[in-house]
Amino acid sequence: MASPSITPLLPPMCSKPSLASKVGILPLSTPSTSSHVQGWNPSSLHSIHFHSLPIPPFPNPAPDHNSTIKFPSHLLPAYEAFVNIRGPLSSLLQTLSSTSTRLVIVHDPLSSFAGKEAESFPNAESYTYQCIASLYRLTFPQVSESTANLLRAHDLVLPTQDGCITEEVLDFVNRQLPFKNKTESGIIINSCKNLEGEFLELRRQELDYIGKKIFAIGPINPVMIQGGGHRHECLDWLDKQPDGSVLYLSFGSTMTLSEDQVEQLAIGIFQSRQRFIWVLRSADRGNIFAEEAKEAGYKLPAGFDKEVEGRGIVIRDWALQLDILAHKSTGLFMSHCGWNSCLESLSMGVPIAAWPMHSDQPVNSLLVTKYLKVGVMVREWDRREEIVAAKDIEEAINKVLVYEEGKEIKQRAKDLGEAVRGEVMDGGSSRAELDLFIDHITR
Known part of the structure; x- marks a missing residue:
């Protein structure tokens, strides 16, 4: 049959x-x-x-x-x-x-x-x-x-x-x-x-x-991430960092930011003094194979790469997000709060710095920060048309990775991750x- x-x-x-x-x-x-x-x-x-x-x-x-x-x-x-x-x-x-x-x-x-x-x-x-x-x-x-x-x-x-x-x-x-x-x-x-x-x-x-x-x-x-196969070089760098110390930033493959916002983000990351991995790439087009889909990408402030050398990595291409989130050195995920990204982060026990951009993301960020209490808001939705200042970005990062309140957020995220993994x-x-x-x- x-x-x-x-x-x-x-x-x-x-x-x-x-x-x-x-x-x-x-x-x-x-x-x-x-x-x-x-x-x-x-x-x-x-x-x-x-x-x-x-x-x-x-x-x-x-x-x-x-x-x-x-x-x-x-x-x-x-x-x-x-x-x-x-x-x-x-x-x-x-x-x-x-x-x-x-x-x-x-x-x-x-x-x-x-x-x-x-x-x-x-x-x-x-x-x-x-x-x-x-x-x-x-x-x-x-x-x-x-x-x-x-x-x-x-x-x-x-x-x-x-x-x-x-x-x-x-x-x-x-x-x-x-x-x-x-x-x-x-x-x-x-x-x-x-x-x-x-x-x-x-x-x-x-x-x-x-x-x-x-x-x-x-x-x-x-x-549970399977080992083997190609290993991105950023994972070798993560291996050398303290547990829970690294900020991971990614806003998805279809999200785009203004040049002014990227500049403020770079300054906020720099001023936080935290270790980081930043996936910085232009949004995918509908046909990613077309010649016009190959864009130069964002420019960072002059001297940024040199100033953060050894403390952070900027990835200009597709990243192995699950591998990064599953790594013991990753302590915070700054995300647009697409539901897939939320699930991947929370199932790995990583708290989220929520920066909703469109669609379901404002509601997802509410679920993460107010209901589950495993994250912080980078920018409230009613300020969505404003450029988020570097000081606000720095503050959101440090709330989790530096301040005392971050210990409770990280513990709740860890406990939730264990519970979610148990579901499957x-x-x-x-x-x-x-x-x-x-x-x-x-x-």
Whole structure:
């Protein structure tokens, strides 16, 4: 008998598959997913076949470093082009359906057309993979009374959604709603009880979720890093630093800062006198392989490299974030608070200096700093259009790495990391729900 075929659909710029699978679908313009899977044993990829689907050419604009709204709107042409894979996807699913006992399609909300296509095959079922925090999902597009009551109980005040996303991108999102599959079999959530137990329970009570199976199996990222393979030189430098002493800074692959903000950040790092690893690179374009995607990058203040020599490293290319966060010398992560980055940091027990830029990040930063109390704010969301001064950056760094209050924050982060890692081990809630999912789709 043919075996079940699990098909995760990955939109442009997605760096790793959401589940162990038989078939991973990629647009032709994206890099190989297998080359970006980090932290897992390479042998685990042997059972995965990646199938590229063609998308038409699309404009490849540069990011606007000075935009007041930091959402990477320059990627919108790539998003628009991505929805054109629906035809080739249907053909592939037809082939897979004919050779499989059951065809299981896992897709993110903006790829809901994949779930719609699944309705055409009697042996197919689809699952939405939600790679956002449950707290954010409960607050977007509006807050229910039960959610508002829980927030009040914890004295949490939600940041405004103003400035989180551009009107053009919001229009694109709304145009995907008709594809939402009302007959989807369930939802896979990248979160866990020790991070968001109360919010997960509220989600199970939502009308959209009643009657559907929900599997909270996060964090998806590895929580134990496999050794071997190429080792970035920054890890050799980390080996020589005291435990918990290094600041790691990275704002993701699609985030951009103004030159003025980079200058203030450099000054703040220098004045803090702390050890650091700073990933400083331009935001990726929609097609990273195009010639125009190769940009010179940011300029640092004159003499910066010499002044911090031996105390810090500036990385101008892609970095092994999980390896850095898992290292015992890393003591603080200054982050835009994308949910994946939050999960990676918290699962490794590293506190976060939160600097939200767009989308769900203001809510994520609230969860990290006010609810879990494992981080500090670099800049409050209501000051999002201001340049963050060097002294404020220095203060945020020292709150965790120098001041007395930082000891409590670091201990809470360490304890939370142990609890989160336990979730995916035998006996943990995430492991149990993953087992339930596998049992369900192989029934």
